[in-house]
Amino acid sequence: MHRQIAIIGSSGGNLYNLGGKEPQKLLDEILLQMESAGLTCIALQFIAAQTSMDSAKDTTGAALYSWNISKRAPVIIAEGTLKEVNQAAQRLDQEIAEQIDLGEIEGIIVMSADPENTNRRAFEAAARHKVPVTGTGGTSMAMLQSKGVQVISASGTTGTTNRTRAVAFVTSLCKHWRMPYRPVIGGAAVSADSTASGTSPWKRINIRGIMMASLPGFIGMALILAASKIPGLSQLTAVFDLMIKALPVIIAVIAAKQISELDEVSIVAGIVAGVLSVEGGIIGGMIGGIGAGLIVHYVFRKCVEWRFPATTVNIVAGGVSGLIAGLFVYFLIAPVALAAGESIRYLIETLVSWSPAFAGLIAGILIWPAIIGGVYHAAILPIVLLEMERTSNSFLGAVDMVGLVMVSAGITLANIIAPRDKGEAAVAAPGFAINMGFGTFVEAAYPFMFSNKLVFVGAIASAGLGGLLVGMFEVRGTAYVPSFLGPVTSNNTVGFLISMAASLLCSFLITFLVNKMSLYRDSKQTISM
Template identity: 70%
Template structure:
């Protein structure tokens, strides 16, 4: 038989700002962890106020959450003023106390509960039945313990999150009952039944690079603005942002690997600050290490029955510190040299013959993105280039070879589509490519439906890459096309390359479409004759 747990409490004072103001997420995380341990909710009484309990009044709006046994999910039993909700909560309290007396509840979880008011009857019944209880809320838990309840673990609320509280509660109950429990990390709703994956399996370098891209684009914008004489002071800001990139990547890596909300973010920041000497590769190493250690330290501290606040402090602070120091003293020089080596190799290859290098890059970039190689190999190199200069040779090829070619193909299908439906498909793709510098996949339907358009895309991309090499351009994609030239080191050259690839893709696609339409008309005339 599954152990049945009663969840009792409120959105609280301090808890309100730490998850209590969103009861659906708070309860969803707790239900998810209960399910992971093979337990289930037997009763629920949660008072959610529209403000911190430290400053509410009887007229404050509130809602009473209860448990629907038929659908096995929370529901709002009553909405009204806090006075009305508290009155209804007393009835729910009495119902739960009866269930406790009848042996229908095996344990309790308290969150900023009111043992002298809304939860009085349930606390008294649980004390008589010697049920195990765990919870947060320093004052309320001290009062609950004084009433004779078997409190197996307790903590304040400060420094906790929905996830860390839920994991702490369920771990305490699991150990008390001797139940095997492995927390589910990375899920936020009880409706998600998938199993937790190993932290090692959540390491995804491509995902980290993609998630950090906004930071690199922000740096490129600062670089462009710093070239304006009146804004030359932004040059120092650019240098500062370069040093911040490893921190950004460390935070993303730690969050991805551990996914323990604010705890993993803090660990990533600490590790990232200590990993700046290793560049973005050092930041990634530090963040991954912090993420792995966060989970390990967190679970060990919970097993040792540390208070939830202490668990968070130890996991976030110590994990980040250990990982960061390892990178600082051991891996930073290696990571920095590795990054420099990759950049030097690319610079050497481009320097030998930039025109040929651009042509080859342009011809290969479409097969690379279609084959899934782009985000795994090319994007990391682009970001490594941008780490020092704010723009990139391959970034420029990306803009002219992918974005502008996609824009040219979609524009041709707006001007002269093979059928009316294609124009409707092409229009949003064109606008997004031009307006935001992304969504090159908009050209896929047209490329995959006609081999000539596909070949034209590769040829146009090759020509664009050739022009990038000819003018020795460094730039970036993922920005509006009208802005991209200002973020490059050769504005005129970049404009020529962008226009060249767009016009080439447009003309080839237009001719293919016109030929296809003429062929269709000739066929119709032949059939009608």
């Protein structure tokens, strides 16, 4: 049996800054959680002002949301000044009060309501019929209790998010009616003992995804180091040193958010854990963030089940979870994690020192099969980031730039200048621009590599040549930056520039010749026919 619920309130004062200024998102989250619990929205009265109600005036712009039964969605039924919208809301208030009197509304969710005026009739009816009410807004909820309304849970708004409020609302109603409910987080219903595929936070641990999402922080660090080499900007060296310390925090935040999917709550937990994990380097930050994400998921769930106020739920889930995970890393894991990172860096340096040119050649030859086979992002990228943590550039990062980005740029450039047909030029042009302008999107070369074995072999050979030169010049660099900045961010500007140019030119010439041969062969076949 589906219980019928009314949603009553406004964008509020403090609520305005915590989701109220985007009413559609706020309402959508509540409706999503209600649907998971088997609750049905039957009525809606939500006043969305264009500024916080704490500073709003009668002339402030506003809109009134109501429930459209046929569309089963919120719709705007009135717009204008706040005074005009309040007058329309009073008429809707009367309709909701009549629904309550008829027994059509079995529960009410409240957010920053106005029991004295705009919502007076609805709550008078709710008090008469003992309709269970749950909501946020310290002042309004206190007023409701004083008027005899059956408030089953109440909380302030501070520290809450759209999701945590919605989960708290629905949990309270389901507890009151003893109905089963599993909060929807990240598009899937979850519970503390959830083990189904796609629902358990353990199954959202993805090292590759965490590293990829954290990459912009590493690139920012590399750009700061490059800028610090410019005469007059040497003071940026101190900024670079500070950013190195921030990298574990970045990774911890990304990990916590991806695993728990609780938005601001998980971000806070990740920051707290990350700050305490700094001494463990990026591996320590990864462990701290994963721990924070797992703990915040379960702590949040339990706090809601125990009917903690929504504000307290966020404080406990975010703060305490981050502390537990962070202190665990700080006292137990940090030395081990730091040693593990140093060992990986030492291993790379040792292998390269035996024969830099050979190491570069092998890395270059293997890098295309690695990215095509999915190994690059799972294994190579984490090693690149570990190398960059210490000096902001890396041996494998340099091989990435010359072996992937420059080779892709050469292949796409050849297909712009000498395409086998005009359509290929249109496909190649954006890829070349992104390769050169952003140092990424090497997949732009895939259509040409996969359609011609000679181009594919040429790509691997060109990458091998670039890697060989990287080793010979003992270059350390990075990809994911504009090509003209690549040499500047490296430890050997001239050597990196030569390596990049060689890879680009080699792949360009091979692809150019292959295309010309293909065109010549096609023309001969046409003539013979």
